[in-house]
Amino acid sequence: MIELKDLCFAYEDGTEALHSVTYSFEKGRCYCLQGPNGCGKSTLFRILTGLSFPTSGTYRFDGREITAALMKDRAAARAFHRRIGFLFQDPEMQLFTGSVEDEIAFGLRQLGMGEEECAARTERWLSALELERVRKKAPFNLSGGEKKRCALAAVLAMEPEVLILDEPMAGLDEKGQAWITDFMEKLRSPERLILFATHSSDLAGKAADTRIFMNREHTIAAPGQQA
Amino acid sequence: MDFDLILVRLTGRILKDEGRTAGPLAAPGLRIQPVSRLAAAFCCILFCALSRNAVFTGGVLAVLLLRTALLPEDSMRRALGKTVLPVLFTLLITLPAVFTGSPGTMATVTMKVLESVLVLALTGEALTWQETTGALRALHLPGIFVMTLDMTVRGLVILGRYADRVTEAVWLRTVGGRAQSSVRNAGTGGVLGGTFLHSRRIAAATEEAMECRCFDGEYRDGRKTRLHRADALYLLMIPAMAGLFALCERAMH
Numbered sequence: 115m116i117e118l119k120d121l122c123f124a125y126e127d128g129t130e131a132l133h134s135v136t137y138s139f140e141k142g143r144c145y146c147l148q149g150p151n152g153c154g155k156s157t158l159f160r161i162l163t164g165l166s167f168p169t170s171g172t173y174r175f176d177g178r179e180i181t182a183a184l185m186k187d188r189a190a191a192r193a194f195h196r197r198i199g200f201l202f203q204d205p206e207m208q209l210f211t212g213s214v215e216d217e218i219a220f221g222l223r224q225l226g227m228g229e230e231e232c233a234a235r236t237e238r239w240l241s242a243l244e245l246e247r248v249r250k251k252a253p254f255n256l257s258g259g260e261k262k263r264c265a266l267a268a269v270l271a272m273e274p275e276v277l278i279l280d281e282p283m284a285g286l287d288e289k290g291q292a293w294i295t296d297f298m299e300k301l302r303s304p305e306r307l308i309l310f311a312t313h314s315s316d317l318a319g320k321a322a323d324t325r326i327f328m329n330r331e332h333t334i335a336a337p338g339q340q341a
Numbered sequence: 342m343d344f345d346l347i348l349v350r351l352t353g354r355i356l357k358d359e360g361r362t363a364g365p366l367a368a369p370g371l372r373i374q375p376v377s378r379l380a381a382a383f384c385c386i387l388f389c390a391l392s393r394n395a396v397f398t399g400g401v402l403a404v405l406l407l408r409t410a411l412l413p414e415d416s417m418r419r420a421l422g423k424t425v426l427p428v429l430f431t432l433l434i435t436l437p438a439v440f441t442g443s444p445g446t447m448a449t450v451t452m453k454v455l456e457s458v459l460v461l462a463l464t465g466e467a468l469t470w471q472e473t474t475g476a477l478r479a480l481h482l483p484g485i486f487v488m489t490l491d492m493t494v495r496g497l498v499i500l501g502r503y504a505d506r507v508t509e510a511v512w513l514r515t516v517g518g519r520a521q522s523s524v525r526n527a528g529t530g531g532v533l534g535g536t537f538l539h540s541r542r543i544a545a546a547t548e549e550a551m552e553c554r555c556f557d558g559e560y561r562d563g564r565k566t567r568l569h570r571a572d573a574l575y576l577l578m579i580p581a582m583a584g585l586f587a588l589c590e591r592a593m594h
Contacts (some may be wrong), residue, residue, distance in 0.1 A: 165549050188557040195555050206499065207546035212471035212491040221554035223561050252471060254498050272554065 115141045115276070115307050116162065121171035123157055131157040133332040134171070141275070144298075144308040146318040149328030149335075155311040156203060158328075159280050162309070163200040164191065196225060199274035203281045205265035209253035214245055214264050217253050221272040235271050243267040259290040270301075277301065279310035283317055295320055375468050375476035377572040382464045384579045389456045394589035395445075398452050401582070405459045412466065420462040427458045470494055484562040496543055504536045 116139040123132040132154045139145055147155050160166040161173055167182045174180070175194065185191045202208040211217045215236050222232045240246050243263040248256060253264050262282070269277070282298070283291050291314065298321040301308060312318055318325055327335040385401065392398050409420055431454040435447040468476070471491070478487045511528040568576075 163553060165552070191552070192555045192557055195553055198553075200553050202546070202550065204546075207543065208550040210492050210495055210547045210550060211488070212474055212494075216471070216491075220551075220556075224555040224557075226561055229564060250469075250471065252495070252498075254495050268554065 115139055115176060117172075117174040119172045119174075121158075121161065121168045121173060123154070123161060123166065124169050130332055132161075132168070135333055137326070137334055139307055139309060141307050142304040143323045144302055144321055145310075146322030146325045147309065147311040147328060148313070148318060148325060149311075150330060153328040153330055154332040155328055156280055159200065159278050159309075159311065162276075162278055163198055164194055165200075192224075196272065197274055198276045198278065199269035199272060201262075201265055201269055201277075201279040201282060203284055205261040206254065208265045209261060209268070212252055213250050214253055214256070214267075215240065215249045217264055217268045218271045221268060225272065239267040239271045242270075258285045259287065259293075262286060262290070262294075266297075275305065276307045276309070279308070281311050281313070283312055283314050291317070372569075372571065373575045374479075374568055374572050375472040376479040377568065377575045378464055378467055379473065379476040379480065381575060381578050382460045384582060385460050386457045388582050388586045389453050389460075392453075392586060392589065394593055395449060395452075396592075397586055397589035398449060398456065400585065400589075402452055402456050402459075405456060405463070408463060409459065412463075416466045420459065420466055423462040423465075424455055424458045428455050478562065478564065483560075485560040488560055492547065496540065496547075499543060500536055500540055503539050504532055507532045507535050 118135050118137050121132055121135040122130070124130045135154075135158065147158070149155055157166065161168055164180055164185050167173075167180075167185075172179055175198075178184075180194065185194070209217055211220055218236045218239050219232050222235055227235075240249055243266060245260065245263055245267060248260055248264075253261060256264060262285070266279075266282075282294050286294065295317050298308070298310070298317065302321075308321075310317075310321070329335045389398060389401055409417055412420060428451060431451045432447065435450050438444065438446040464473070474487045474491050477490070478484060508528075511532060515528065
């Protein structure tokens with residue numbers, strides 16, 4: 115479903131963030147990306163979600179190359195983003211509307227969904243993520259765990275085929291981490307590709323089919339080689 | 342504690358107040374739609390601004406003060422507190438009117454300012470920020486405008502908290518009495534600079550988050566507001582106000 119070939123990325127000042135990354139991700143599987151801080155996990159996720167573009171190499175999604183030119187086409191960008199859901203590392207940056215229910219419904223409304231269906235889906239995800247109690251609250255007034263769940267609900271409500279979670283455990287207490295671990299199990303489906311980054315070996319061991327290690331050379335380590 | 346810290350903390354407190362999520366007037370059972378409250382508040386301010394009759398202005402003010410008196414103590418203090426500065430400022434700038442022989446102007450203008458601010462303060466007590474922006478949407482203001490308002494409040498709250506945290510960190514590092522003014526100024530500059538950079542990060546991240554959720558520059562929102570019987574009764578205030586306004590204006594001639 116996702117194919118990366120010799121993918122490289124460097125910032126404007128020349129700092130390399132990814133070096134010759136080649137990998138294929140298949141539908142129905144759950145991948146865990148692990149590696150030290152600064153090895154390029156978040157950059158890779160940004161490229162996969164079409165927020166950044168490789169300096170060289172190719173990224174193909176369902177056979178179609180994702181480029182900056184393609185993402186400038188509104189229709190193509192909408193069609194692409196509809197299929198990929200991305201949970202930011204810091205959920206506060208991801209939540210921008212006036213209430214939790216508006217936050218969940220935002221993406222659905224942008225897809226042109228009718229209000230009834232939109233309300234039904236919002237209810238479903240409010241309930242699934244245990245957010246009914248705070249539905250009218252402003253997302254910036256929620257606790258860390260609630261913010262994470264709200265951002266996750268907003269992403270999941272769009273029912274994406276690919277789900278990318280950048281450190282879903284970050285900033286959560288033990289209870290929140292246990293909840294995420296259980297929830298990741300529920301998210302698995304033969305129709306969905308899940309990709310997440312974490313420093314938690316517990317989550318990686320429980321939730322992932324495949325663990326991928328990135329090293330300090332900003333590339334995917336060969337099997338058996340870590341960091 | 343130095344002045345900068347007090348200032349930033351005060352801003353933070355105001356912003357926290359803006360981010361309130363449940364108004365004390367939001368009593369279940371007697372729920373009037375925010376759009377009705379907003380429409381009535383807008384008409385009240387409009388009629389007061391247009392009025393040339395002190396009876397009308399005084400009458401509306403009396404009703405508003407009566408409504409304020411029925412509020413719980415905290416809400417009353419908050420609502421009246423918001424009127425103090427604007428009223429004092431108006432008194433100050435209209436003071437020359439007393440010496441030029443028209444003290445009535447000072448009284449009328451000050452009353453009008455007090456009414457307008459009090460109406461807004463009472464609306465603010467009754468509605469949360471989200472309800473207010475929701476009501477603006479129901480009044481057919483462009484969705485993108487309303488969303489921008491929502492996002493502005495969110496940005497202000499996040500930046501307020503950030504500035505508060507950084508100022509606290511600066512204050513903790515200026516241990517040993519009052520810091521020299523050069524150190525304090527450098528600290529304040531750092532807080533402002535950091536807040537500015539943080540605001541840019543928030544803006545960029547928000548844009549990306551919106552893009553990820555299929556926002557392509559055109560905001561789509563199909564929500565509709567339904568009015569209930571309580572709203573109809575509440576909205577009767579508008580023709581009543583209009584009637585009183587017309588009556589008072591006719592009496593002038």
